[in-house]
Amino acid sequence: MLEKNVKLVNDAFKEYYFKHFELIHVPTRTSEREFGYQKFNEGMTRHLSIKDDNELHLLLMTQVPSDVYCSNAYYSFPNLPMTEKDWKGADLIFDIDAKDLKLDCRTSHICCKCNSCQNIVKQGINCSVCGSTKLETISVTCENCISESKKEVARLHEILTEDFGIQKKEIQVYFSGNEGFHVYVVNSDYQTLDSRERADLADYIMFNGIIPETLGMSKQNNSKFALPDVNERGWRGRVAKEIFTSKSKRVKIVQEILSGGYSVFQAKLEDWRQKIGVKIDPKVTMDIHRIFRLGGSLNSKSGLSKIMCKDLENFDPFSDACLLDDEKVEIIANCPISFKLKNKKYGPYEKEKITVPKYVAVYMICKGIADIN
Amino acid sequence: MIQLGIRDLVKYPFLAETGEYLRDKGFNLEQLGHSDWKPIVEKAYGRIVVATTGQIYGSAIEDFENVDSEILSFVIAVVLLKSAGIPTLIKRFSLAEARRAERYLQQDLLQKKNETNSELPLKIMQDLFSVKVMTTDEDFVISVSDYLKRAVQFHEKEWKLINRRVEKGFVFLTAHETVRLIRKELDGYINSKILAVNIPSIPDIFRERVSDLSLLAKKFSEYVTVSSDYPPCIKHAIEVLDRGENLPHSGRFMLATYLLARGQTTDQIAPLFKNAPDYNERVTRYQLDHIAGSSGKGTKYSCPSCNKLKSENLCFEIPECSGIINPTQFGKKRTANA
Numbered sequence: 001m002l003e004k005n006v007k008l009v010n011d012a013f014k015e016y017y018f019k020h021f022e023l024i025h026v027p028t029r030t031s032e033r034e035f036g037y038q039k040f041n042e043g044m045t046r047h048l049s050i051k052d053d054n055e056l057h058l059l060l061m062t063q064v065p066s067d068v069y070c071s072n073a074y075y076s077f078p079n080l081p082m083t084e085k086d087w088k089g090a091d092l093i094f095d096i097d098a099k100d101l102k103l104d105c106r107t108s109h110i111c112c113k114c115n116s117c118q119n120i121v122k123q124g125i126n127c128s129v130c131g132s133t134k135l136e137t138i139s140v141t142c143e144n145c146i147s148e149s150k151k152e153v154a155r156l157h158e159i160l161t162e163d164f165g166i167q168k169k170e171i172q173v174y175f176s177g178n179e180g181f182h183v184y185v186v187n188s189d190y191q192t193l194d195s196r197e198r199a200d201l202a203d204y205i206m207f208n209g210i211i212p213e214t215l216g217m218s219k220q221n222n223s224k225f226a227l228p229d230v231n232e233r234g235w236r237g238r239v240a241k242e243i244f245t246s247k248s249k250r251v252k253i254v255q256e257i258l259s260g261g262y263s264v265f266q267a268k269l270e271d272w273r274q275k276i277g278v279k280i281d282p283k284v285t286m287d288i289h290r291i292f293r294l295g296g297s298l299n300s301k302s303g304l305s306k307i308m309c310k311d312l313e314n315f316d317p318f319s320d321a322c323l324l325d326d327e328k329v330e331i332i333a334n335c336p337i338s339f340k341l342k343n344k345k346y347g348p349y350e351k352e353k354i355t356v357p358k359y360v361a362v363y364m365i366c367k368g369i370a371d372i373n
Numbered sequence: 374m375i376q377l378g379i380r381d382l383v384k385y386p387f388l389a390e391t392g393e394y395l396r397d398k399g400f401n402l403e404q405l406g407h408s409d410w411k412p413i414v415e416k417a418y419g420r421i422v423v424a425t426t427g428q429i430y431g432s433a434i435e436d437f438e439n440v441d442s443e444i445l446s447f448v449i450a451v452v453l454l455k456s457a458g459i460p461t462l463i464k465r466f467s468l469a470e471a472r473r474a475e476r477y478l479q480q481d482l483l484q485k486k487n488e489t490n491s492e493l494p495l496k497i498m499q500d501l502f503s504v505k506v507m508t509t510d511e512d513f514v515i516s517v518s519d520y521l522k523r524a525v526q527f528h529e530k531e532w533k534l535i536n537r538r539v540e541k542g543f544v545f546l547t548a549h550e551t552v553r554l555i556r557k558e559l560d561g562y563i564n565s566k567i568l569a570v571n572i573p574s575i576p577d578i579f580r581e582r583v584s585d586l587s588l589l590a591k592k593f594s595e596y597v598t599v600s601s602d603y604p605p606c607i608k609h610a611i612e613v614l615d616r617g618e619n620l621p622h623s624g625r626f627m628l629a630t631y632l633l634a635r636g637q638t639t640d641q642i643a644p645l646f647k648n649a650p651d652y653n654e655r656v657t658r659y660q661l662d663h664i665a666g667s668s669g670k671g672t673k674y675s676c677p678s679c680n681k682l683k684s685e686n687l688c689f690e691i692p693e694c695s696g697i698i699n700p701t702q703f704g705k706k707r708t709a710n711a
């Protein structure tokens with residue numbers, strides 16, 4: 001980030017951290033967690049341990065991090081090097097990101113920035129100015145992205161409670177501060193699972209690796225009685241609801257399936273995975289040594305806060321997580337796409353000088369589509 | 374507390390209760406050194422030999438005249454193994470005994486309907502391996518986390534959680550699957566039990582068989598190293614052979630070509646196949662040399678592609694396999710996202 005931009009964003013972050021202590025807390029079992037942070041244009045500082053809220057707030061005030069992280073894992077010695085930390089367990093974590101959902105709306109709100117000359121184009125594989133192929137995709141988030149992500153969260157929630165028997169009160173949902181949601185499961189007997197075991201858990205959630213036999217199709221002698229029923233629980237029930245759209249059609253569809261045979265059925269599994277598998281990022285769930293963005297902190301990719309969603313359905317990140325100041329700031333915007341913050345639409349702008357509230361300025365600078373004037 | 378019957382000790386002689394039983398009956402090592410007991414020493418030795426060939430020793434459980442000798446043959450086998458102190462033999466013996474116990478556990482679980490003996494296997498699993506198994510009308514049920522911790526060791530797709538019935542935090546299993554899940558632990562348990570046994574000195578009539586064990590072990594001395602960076606298809610094939618189970622020809626071909634490609638020699642590879650039920654040293658050598666191209670016309674065969682192996686049901690793809698088309702590429706391409 002350009003130095004002149006850093007100053008503005010840094011000041012805005014500092015002010016946020018000063019004003020919003022009430023939103024930022026250390027998680028439970030604080031002394032067993034590893035903390036880390038990054039400052040603008042600097043590397044990561046990690047392997048820290050933090051005692052309590054006061055110590056955390058002090059760090060935020062003095063360091064003004066661009067990003068703050070905390071481990072989902074519990075260690076005996078969180079501030080020692082990884083091999084000496086003595087891992088004891090970790091909350092389950094899930095990352096759902098709109099950019100992984102392959103939504104049609106995406107093309108309307110992404111653009112590309114040339115890494116060599118900073119030129120911004122709506123789309124393409126070459127920079128229209130210098131011809132470089134090193135283009136970086138910039139995306140803002142739209143309401144559709146958020147509502148589709150919420151649906152994924154809801155489906156994840158159903159699997160966690162119905163299939164895995166996790167209690168509702170142990171599940172915490174956060175807006176990630178950028179384009180999706182982070183889901184935590186605390187206090188469960190899943191905490192001691194290692195990385196491989198979590199990978200299999202993630203596959204379950206994503207509907208990955210299912211074999212036709214599980215759904216009652218085998219290579220020989222198939223019978224309609226083995227196929228799943230809408231009243232079953234777990235994936236068999238969910239698949240049944242997907243295949244048998246209505247009761248009256250069941251007989252006909254069953255016949256189609258049985259005459260199609262094993263390989264036709266097998267090919268369908270992939271379609272279903274796309275449709276009904278929950279789109280979590282498996283790398284996040286598998287990683288048991290990760291430091292994950294701390295709840296209440298700001299996300300330097302957007303200037304929005306990672307905040308807890310108590311009422312997911314009505315949660316509006318563009319207002320509820322947009323907590324920076326609204327003081328007017330003058331910026332040069334170079335933004336071929338438009339976005340909404342606090343119910344107001346901004347953009348597109350073609351290298352224009354505009355005056356906007358600070359939260360908009362920070363959002364655009366963090367996204368790389370504006371510079372301070 | 375469950376009262377263990379003597380029949381249970383025949384089935385599960387590695388339980389702590391065995392020691393108590395023998396003590397109550399007044400058996401001790403010194404006394405077993407009497408030549409009257411020679412047949413049991415032979416029986417014990419036989420039990421080890423059977424184990425090393427990858428087979429399962431069958432006790433005549435119904436034949437109750439000889440329950441003591443069944444139990445004693447296990448105990449003496451342990452004494453012999455311990456005195457010989459050869460890790461491969463101990464390893465093979467504990468695996469074979471684990472698989473033997475697995476059969477009985479399964480039978481006992483299935484008998485739960487007539488309620489004769491359902492509690493013991495559940496108790497063994499709970500006490501020895503802290504797996505809480507509950508029963509429903511026709512299934513056995515364990516928690517998802519207990520399941521995952523064990524099932525991830527299997528490469529077969531059936532063991533993936535997605536291919537299981539999962540409800541409210543529990544996985545539903547058959548009796549067979551339930552015991553299969555704990556095989557490794559049972560093996561480890563028996564192994565550690567043997568290692569923990571302390572034998573001050575052994576009776577003379579044992580000595581001959583102890584030295585025979587050293588001879589027996591020679592057969593297995595060329596130990597093949599299983600590297601942890603082998604792809605899952607290769608690991609699976611090695612495990613199948615290691616268990617003394619049958620690996621189809623296509624699997625042996627894959628294994629041989631893979632290891633040759635990794636620079637191993639036919640001499641290093643041949644011992645891997647020793648456990649196969651149909652092992653024949655000369656034939657194996659011949660086949661390996663043929664594959665390696667060092668005999669006859671000298672065409673060297675290369676390792677089949679992942680696609681081919683998939684079609685032969687030999688592939689057990691994991692995320693680390695992404696982007697490769699042949700097992701020999703496994704582990705060579707590092708993913709950028711560490």
Ligand code: SF4
Nearest residue numbers: 604606679688689694
């Ligand atoms: S993908 Fe290739 S390397 Fe991986 S398990 Fe399958 S066959 Fe082996």
Ligand SMILES: [Zn+2]
Nearest residue numbers: 114117127130
């Ligand atoms: Zn350019």
Ligand SMILES: [Zn+2]
Nearest residue numbers: 105106142145
């Ligand atoms: Zn969108």
